[in-house]
Amino acid sequence: MANARIERASTADLPFIMATERVEGYDRFVGRWDEARHLAALADGHYAYFLARDGVTPLGFAIVRDWASAERVTCVKRIAVASPGNGLGRQLLREVIDCIFRDTDAHRVWLGVFPENERARRAYEAVGFKAEGVARGNAFFGGIYRDELIMAILRPEWTRVPRAS
Numbered sequence: 001m002a003n004a005r006i007e008r009a010s011t012a013d014l015p016f017i018m019a020t021e022r023v024e025g026y027d028r029f030v031g032r033w034d035e036a037r038h039l040a041a042l043a044d045g046h047y048a049y050f051l052a053r054d055g056v057t058p059l060g061f062a063i064v065r066d067w068a069s070a071e072r073v074t075c076v077k078r079i080a081v082a083s084p085g086n087g088l089g090r091q092l093l094r095e096v097i098d099c100i101f102r103d104t105d106a107h108r109v110w111l112g113v114f115p116e117n118e119r120a121r122r123a124y125e126a127v128g129f130k131a132e133g134v135a136r137g138n139a140f141f142g143g144i145y146r147d148e149l150i151m152a153i154l155r156p157e158w159t160r161v162p163r164a165s
């Protein structure tokens, strides 16, 4: 069972973040940026980076886009953990969502997931995200347009999610 500390990430965490984006097999599920793109996002107030750590050891990251947007709609742009299937993704996402609803006026938090990524979908459902439908050709990924399942959680739903797991 995961028991990590979740905190805002900084440029010092980029080597871990970039290595995790590039874990073998993750290229089917998650995008990857070069260092310049990450540095630009880190310096941009529309983005917020989060890191899960056990002591000094980084375990996973999440990138939030449209942080504190005037539209009150925020996107979890990317999330990945170094060692999947151990509950960390749920913990990380839950705390990131807590942070969004606590620190901003967001009403809706959404993400897009490739429909076949069952592990991710289960983690998202466990923290209260609901599948809303398939957005056709929503991701230009690996040189092709791919469909994404859109999942979201609204502020009134967040307070009702049980915190046991």
Ligand SMILES: CC(C)(COP(=O)(O)OP(=O)(O)OC[C@H]1O[C@@H](n2cnc3c(N)ncnc32)[C@H](O)[C@@H]1OP(=O)(O)O)[C@@H](O)C(=O)NCCC(=O)NCCS
Binding pocket: 026, 029, 030, 079, 080, 081, 082, 083, 084, 085, 086, 087, 088, 089, 090, 091, 112, 113, 114, 117, 118, 119, 120, 122, 123, 126
């Ligand atoms: C998506 C991700 C962040 C989720 O984090 P995680 O730590 O693996 O998630 P959790 O362990 O909290 O939950 C995973 C769920 O999937 C289930 N699961 C584990 N391995 C699975 C597999 N191979 N296939 C289907 N389900 C699986 C787990 O049992 C758990 O479901 P449950 O709570 O109903 O039992 C992580 O898997 C990851 O980094 N994946 C690679 C990158 C990626 O896909 N990112 C998301 C792009 S949208």
